[in-house]
Amino acid sequence: MADQNQPKSSPHALRIYLRSETVVILLLLLFFILFSYISSGFFSSSMINVILIIGSELGIIALGVTLLIISGEIDLSVASVFVFSNYVVLICSQFGIPIVFSFFLGIAFGIGAGFLNGFFALRFKIPSFVVTLGFMIFWRAVLAGLTNGEPTYYEGARSRFFDFIGGQVGFIPNQFIWFCALSILFSLILNRTKFGNWIMATGGNIQTARALGVNTYRTKMICFMTCSALAAFSGASFLVRSTYLDPIVATGMELEAIAAAVIGGTILTGGVGSIIGTSICAFLLKEVQVGIATYGIRVEYYNVLVGILLMIATVINNTLIRKFIKI
Amino acid sequence: MSINNQNNQATSIVAVQKKKIILRHEYTVIMALAIIFVFFSILSPNFLGPLILPGILLIGAELGILALGETMVIISGEIDLSIASVYGWAAVLATVLSNLGFPYPLSLAIAVGFGCLIGYINGLIILKFKIPAMISTLGMMWILRGNLIGLFGGSFISYKGGESILLRSLGGRVGYFPKLFFWFVGIAFLLNYLLYHARLGNWIFATGGNRETARALGVNTNRSKIASFVVCSALAAFAGGAYIGRIDWFLTRIGMSSMGYGLEVEAIAASIMGGTAFTGGKGSILAVSLAAFAFSSFKSGLILAGATGYWIDAAVAVLLIVFCLMQRIGRGNSQ
Numbered sequence: 001m002a003d004q005n006q007p008k009s010s011p012h013a014l015r016i017y018l019r020s021e022t023v024v025i026l027l028l029l030l031f032f033i034l035f036s037y038i039s040s041g042f043f044s045s046s047m048i049n050v051i052l053i054i055g056s057e058l059g060i061i062a063l064g065v066t067l068l069i070i071s072g073e074i075d076l077s078v079a080s081v082f083v084f085s086n087y088v089v090l091i092c093s094q095f096g097i098p099i100v101f102s103f104f105l106g107i108a109f110g111i112g113a114g115f116l117n118g119f120f121a122l123r124f125k126i127p128s129f130v131v132t133l134g135f136m137i138f139w140r141a142v143l144a145g146l147t148n149g150e151p152t153y154y155e156g157a158r159s160r161f162f163d164f165i166g167g168q169v170g171f172i173p174n175q176f177i178w179f180c181a182l183s184i185l186f187s188l189i190l191n192r193t194k195f196g197n198w199i200m201a202t203g204g205n206i207q208t209a210r211a212l213g214v215n216t217y218r219t220k221m222i223c224f225m226t227c228s229a230l231a232a233f234s235g236a237s238f239l240v241r242s243t244y245l246d247p248i249v250a251t252g253m254e255l256e257a258i259a260a261a262v263i264g265g266t267i268l269t270g271g272v273g274s275i276i277g278t279s280i281c282a283f284l285l286k287e288v289q290v291g292i293a294t295y296g297i298r299v300e301y302y303n304v305l306v307g308i309l310l311m312i313a314t315v316i317n318n319t320l321i322r323k324f325i326k327i
Numbered sequence: 328m329s330i331n332n333q334n335n336q337a338t339s340i341v342a343v344q345k346k347k348i349i350l351r352h353e354y355t356v357i358m359a360l361a362i363i364f365v366f367f368s369i370l371s372p373n374f375l376g377p378l379i380l381p382g383i384l385l386i387g388a389e390l391g392i393l394a395l396g397e398t399m400v401i402i403s404g405e406i407d408l409s410i411a412s413v414y415g416w417a418a419v420l421a422t423v424l425s426n427l428g429f430p431y432p433l434s435l436a437i438a439v440g441f442g443c444l445i446g447y448i449n450g451l452i453i454l455k456f457k458i459p460a461m462i463s464t465l466g467m468m469w470i471l472r473g474n475l476i477g478l479f480g481g482s483f484i485s486y487k488g489g490e491s492i493l494l495r496s497l498g499g500r501v502g503y504f505p506k507l508f509f510w511f512v513g514i515a516f517l518l519n520y521l522l523y524h525a526r527l528g529n530w531i532f533a534t535g536g537n538r539e540t541a542r543a544l545g546v547n548t549n550r551s552k553i554a555s556f557v558v559c560s561a562l563a564a565f566a567g568g569a570y571i572g573r574i575d576w577f578l579t580r581i582g583m584s585s586m587g588y589g590l591e592v593e594a595i596a597a598s599i600m601g602g603t604a605f606t607g608g609k610g611s612i613l614a615v616s617l618a619a620f621a622f623s624s625f626k627s628g629l630i631l632a633g634a635t636g637y638w639i640d641a642a643v644a645v646l647l648i649v650f651c652l653m654q655r656i657g658r659g660n661s662q
Contacts, residue, residue, distance in 0.1 A: 130605055131651070300476040307466035
């Protein structure tokens with residue numbers, strides 16, 4: 001049944017993918033040239049290194065959010081899961097668990113958080129943004145309560161695992177390599193496997209997908225769990241990179257992740273989306289953030305810009321969808 | 328003629344359903360309120376004393392104003408996450424304008440006008456460009472908050488404007504009751520009239536209940552949605568602008584750009600606790616008002632029991648999800 005579904009939507013969808021991806025690449029280059037020109041501190045190897053690192057962290061979160069949006073749901077709790085998995089890794093390593101296992105426990109926490117999101121949203125049919133809004137506040141508040149809102153430092157030894165996650169290969173940070181691997185993996189899953197097809201079908205038209213025999217409950221649940229697991233992975237690698245935990249870090253990152261997905265060409269109503277577009281767009285956003293900071297504009301305006309970009313991109317996506325796919 | 332008949336029939340059916348739901352949820356909320364009061368009075372004897380109860384009423388009145396606006400939007404079938412940012416903007420705007428020499432009533436009116444404008448823009452973006460409300464108001468939340476902190480910094484802005492009757496009518500109390508509580512009661516009555524006795528209210532219920540049917544019956548669904556967004560943001564702006572009035576409780580009047588952070592979750596939770604269906608079309612002003620006070624007494628009780636602000640936020644989040652679950656399970660039984 002998956003094969004019957006694919007050829008119908010793919011030529012139209014392909015055109016939109018190409019379009020949004022080209023636009024995002026062009027924007028990336030445009031902003032790169034613009035910021036190199038207007039702010040003197042921007043064009044340097046250290047800044048590009050920073051963009052690659054923080055862009056990868058955002059990108060890994062945005063991959064999961066993209067999958068989830070394609071399946072027709074949304075997750076506002078990713079930023080809180082990100083920062084809470086920092087805490088899980090930190091506290092486990094303080095209890096004497098080796099950092100490698102703590103790292104995996106952090107990811108396991110993410111899977112659990114995703115299961116809770118999916119369980120409440122799907123089993124009880126509560127809109128996913130209400131559930132995840134609740135969990136967004138919940139994880140962040142529990143973390144702040146446990147740490148009293150103060151930063152904590154990792155004081156254990158730095159093993160070889162730290163270089164494996166947060167080190168550098170020449171000029172390229174390891175996180176970027178991780179991110180590329182994940183990005184290719186999820187791109188293949190989405191576009192080349194039966195499961196990817198199920199995700200698209202579930203988000204596109206859930207009744208039809210169910211009638212064709214897709215287990216939409218399980219598909220959405222796996223998307224919820226993948227999304228939170230990726231956020232937790234990103235958070236755990238953030239801790240390994242920075243070796244400290246701040247409960248207010250990554251505030252507003254859920255907006256950035258959704259914006260990366262939407263500007264990259266994912267349709268908010270589900271069914272259409274591009275992993276490659278999201279991946280490039282994560283770097284676009286972080287490039288703009290670094291550019292704004294080096295130019296000397298207050299960082300608060302970055303959130304304003306992300307909000308505006310998100311709305312514009314949604315309008316453009318909606319117009320394109322109406323043009324290419326007649327609903 | 329026949330359309331008119333149908334309209335009347337549909338209205339009467341809606342009215343009967345409305346009454347049933349109102350009764351059920353009001354009882355539930357009153358019971359929750361009673362349980363909270365008994366529990367926390369046993370836990371800490373000061374709970375019903377002259378120090379705490381006015382505080383509960385004050386915080387409840389403020390939350391209630393926000394929650395009633397949110398209820399209008401949820402009934403119309405949408406959601407508004409930007410109210411906390413509108414609240415913060417209005418508080419800072421009213422303070423700054425008064426400091427510039429405007430009389431306070433005028434600054435408050437400008438702040439409320441600003442709220443109306445934001446609500447109108449919200450509605451316009453959602454309906455004209457067909458962006459889901461959750462996304463566009465999330466974007467609006469960050470646009471407003473970012474601009475606010477960017478423009479005014481993160482520090483306190485103390486109020487240097489003149490006194491006025493309006494300012495005095497917002498702060499202080501009459502006996503046990505803070506004056507803002509009476510404002511809240513007035514607003515609740517006004518909204519009650521608007522929702523149940525005016526044509527607009529019927530339109531909003533119809534729009535949220537079944538948009539296609541409402542449109543077929545000649546309801547201007549776009550206009551009712553935009554109206555509910557405008558009312559919601561205007562109420563949030565009023566609550567924010569009134570902040571400097573009500574704060575003279577603590578003798579210093581201040582505005583601050585981080586004010587109201589996270590208040591939208593509380594407003595949504597109070598609204599859903601009051602039985603507003605998150606799918607739209609159902610809700611009761613009285614139940615949501617009571618729920619706001621249940622909420623504020625719960626929070627105050629936790630503070631008295633020694634919980635810090637962070638744990639209270641966590642409890643609010645848990646409550647939001649629990650109320651959603653209760654609503655779902657309750658509906659499953661009734662069907």
